[in-house]
Amino acid sequence: MARTENEDREGRILDAAAQLIAHFGYDKTTVSDIAREAGISKGAVYLHFESKEALFEALLIREMMTYALNWLALLEKDEAGGTLGGMYKSMLYALSDNPFMAALFRQDRHILGNYVRKPDNFFKRFQEGQSSSTRFEFVHRMQAAGALRDDLDPQVITHIMNMLAYGLVSMDGVIPAEETPELDDLIEGIAVMMDRALMSPDPTKAxxxxxxxxxxxxxxxxxxxxxxxxxxxxxxx
Structure with a gap:
């Protein structure tokens, strides 16, 4: 189905917001900046979003949905996607394809700015009533299904996974480019290490x-x- 003019304009607004906020951060990006980047008037932005905060939350939802769908698509087409390493590999590829989500994963204060200090921000509302993260829940369920070794605390495994992912999206500011392996090699290497260290040897669990x-x-x-x-x-x- 063809997109309407309003949908196209809203898409341009969110595209402009993603680019500017990823570069300048939430605090330093104004609605005027976004309108200018999108090639429309400031008033036109407010026809779609009542405030900068509402615009940012719409962007969060769009990028999170895009990331999740990309992750699932990569997972489904990977023959080894059902292992811990396969799941993690798909997640890392999806994360590396989305600079905005990578910044969110790092909880980059430059990107998120004062938004995360709001008592009713989207993250807090979305996680309300949730006692565990997505990665912890995955590890916990994999152990319960007998697919992962159960002699390690799932919280420890999850924390190691988070450390590796954080390092992947953050190391470019620490390690010189000439000393950094290709991204694909790093992701594939992490997946192999995780499967060999943590997956059950039972092939029916793969x-x-x-x-x-x-x-x-x-x-x-x-x-x-x-x-x-x-x-x-x-x-x-």
């Missing part, structure tokens, strides 16, 4: 991870829909 990721992504989408419905009802009251 595809379980795909279904677990599908379940977790579906649950996250349902949680978002519930949040959106709840906030819409509050607005209408």
């Amino acid at each position: 595809d379980i991870g795909k279904q677990i990721v599908r379940e977790i992504v579906d649950e996250a989408y349902q949680r978002y829909e519930q949040l959106e419905k709840s906030e819409q009802e509050q607005t209408e009251q």
Whole structure:
């Protein structure tokens, strides 16, 4: 179905916001800057978004959805996508393809600025009632299914995964480019190490991870829909 003029304009606004915020950060990017980059008037931006905060949250949702769909697509087409290393490899490739999401993963204060200090920011609203992260939930369910060794605390495994991913998206500011291996080689190497260190030797467990990721992504989408419905009802009251 062809996109309407309003949808195209909204897409340009979000594209401009993603580019500017990834470079200058939330605090230093103004609605005027975004309008100028998108080639429209400031008033036209407010036809789509009532505030800079609302625009930023729409951008967050779009980029998170894009990232999740890309992650799932990479996972599904990878024959080894159901292992811990396969899941992690797909996640890292999806993350490396999205500079905005990489900045969010780092919790980059330059990018997020004062937004994360807001008591009702999107992250807090979305995670309300959740006791664990997506990666922890994946590890926990993989162990419960017998696909991962269970002699290590899932929190320890999750923390190691987070450390590796953070390093992947942050090391360019620490290690000179000439001393850094190709990104693909790094991601593939991390996946091999994780599978050899943590996966069950039982070959029948090698595809379980795909279904677990599908379940977790579906649950996250349902949680978002519930949040959106709840906030819409509050607005209408």
